[in-house]
Amino acid sequence: MTSTALGATLAALPAAAQQTAPADAPATFSLPAQPLRSALDAFSRQTGWQIGYPGTLTDGRTSRPVSGSMPPAKALEALLAGTGVTYRLTGPATATLAPAPVASSGDTMALGPVSVSAAAPAPGGPAQIVIGKEELERKNPSDIRDVFAGEPGVRVGSSVPMSQKVYVNGVEETNLSVSIDGSRQNNKVFHHNGTTLIDPVFLKTARVDAGVAPADAGPGALAGSIAYETKDARDFLSGDGIGAFVKSSFGTNGSVFTNSVAGYGRHKGLEGLGYFTYGKGARFESGDGNKVEGTKTDLKSGLGKVAYETDAGHRFQVSYERVYDDAPRPFRANVGFISGRPSWEPRVRDYTLDRQNIVFTYTDSLPTDLWNPKLVLAYGRTDVETPIYTRPVGSSTVPGSYPGKGATSSLNGKLENVFNVGMGTVTAGSDFYVDRAHYEDQTMTALERARNIGVYGQARLSPVERVRLSFGMRADRQWFEGTTGEDWTNGGVSHNVSGEFDILPEHLTAKAGWSRSWGGVQLAENFIMNPVWRYGAGPQPVTARNLTAGLVGRYQGFTAEGRVFRTDLDDVRAARFAAGSGTLTRDVRSKGYELGVGYAWDTGFVRAKYADIDVTIDGLPADSDSGTYIATPMGRVYTIGGAHTIPKWELTFGADVEIVLDYNKVQAGQRPLKGYETVNLFVEHKIPQYSNLTLRADVRNLFDETYADRATYGQEFGTVTPLYQPGRTFLLTASATF
Structure with missing residues (x-):
């Protein structure tokens, strides 16, 4: 029986992005x-x-x-x-x-001193963010926005998990390669809903490559990639045995109870994990004391994993993960309210969002120089159902309604092998996807499909001391079918190169990267698809160019770094329902810079980060409407955070601050975006003698600020009341392992 311990998870560091030393x-x-x-x-x-x-x-x-x-x-x-x-x-x-070898005579074999050396690792990415187990535990996230808290270049719009979207350097996540446990995500269902709803309690690692992404990140890595990895039994048990984990939290703002329970076991190569979460609560209040309509909590999620490892090192794993949200939401689930709408349009309506993901993975936990394979076969699906309202008939004031149903799915997989070539590794493989987008109601049915086959190679080498290089290429062939049954075939090549050079070994490193990506034709969102779209010569494949460069300095626990970047996306699909609007596209540019400083000591850290990012769409300042599934305004963001542990008392306390400045680079007739400041505090006490009991108290939005996240829809429009974040909230959490 064998297993693999992957130690790439990084602890929270004081730098703006995690940096691997030689x-x-x-x-x-x-x-x-x-x-x-x-x-x-x-x-x-x-x-x-x-x-x-x-x-x-x-x-x-x-x-x-x-x-x-x-x-x-x-x-x-x-x-x-x-x-x-x-x-x-x-x-x-x-x-x-x-x-360790044992002498055949039964005598103890005396081993001489082992002298080893290792080449420096290839760069993890010129703009990579890794949020690992320790940092996730410190953040105690309630939603995906909490996961990326403290990262000024990553924004998450909306205050309700089912309508949250992630933006990296201002670019919406459907323009990145997003995966969960290696499974490609195709979740562009409804622009008022979230893109990838995931329960953060299941997460082991979240990794972001902002802009430049390697060829093995998967197809569609136009502006980077986001990879989520969930926990398995090995994260709870170091050897054979069984155990359980329970976690309960209570949030005072809305009286939200969230309970998680997990059971897991390992025995002679067989592993199993079952994890379930249930959250229930009322509407929360924003900082001004008003209840925010459509913000009740009604969430169910589950994760199951079964794995078997043979004595020869072959590991087979099947995982199934599902998230289900069913509650009244704002009529437009990512918008608080729009004035001037018809009086018969309700303030809230029922939404059901159901996302599920099943993944089969094969790996070899005892690889050789020439044999280190990985096989992934996966299927993911997201369903959204909500009533479609129609104008009242005659003198009636009661609108009609009928259910609208959208579903996206992706059957996908890859087969790759990592070759050790002495100075580093070369990954070579092939991947595929069969994506489907479907909408149905009593008036119509519409369907788009895309199939893609790709081959790729990525080298990660250290050819000489102090230099680490990563470069790769992938070629893709895509077959796209529109709602009319017409189909088109396209192909393209993507390139990337990045590297690091230790100007002063151990103290100063320069890093840079460039990529050109081909993404094929993007599927339209389900709820705006039209069965009579006029495709003409066919939709245009989307392409992107990314460039970044920066420096990282380290000295006796101090870290300072900075980088500049630019991302250009051409022909991003921006379809609308009108018959002639199915092939509309837009061009996007995101450019800016990030700075970070920090200091870490044995039992804590403090760090500060700053990002200044401008985003344009077709040459004009980005707005959240024209940027639907494309991009969002960003501006200037400061984040400050820190934590300290007193080992003798098993006590950890910390705080984080986010300052988002006013943003005036808007189009004529639009409102400047208001800035905001938020402060969060926490204290945590571990009591290992009582089943590893941990007690924690958080204060979130300490000063009761009334605000919406910068990436939340509609703040630049005078008719829109954005979906505000919760006001001051006290969150009490208890967890234990058995």
């Missing part, structure tokens, strides 16, 4: 003796190394303590000393563990 650069370690699995996880989180090993190998073993400054390879050697486990390097910053 693999042989000395680091300060303070790892106590502990179960070997836990020690390896901690080592991987600190160094970014990936460690593969048979799952039973760590059972019943305790690591040696590691303390002091040393290269990671030396720290790994010290950690494993006397455990009966040895290792071999399989690539830059990667290693495989195995039982």
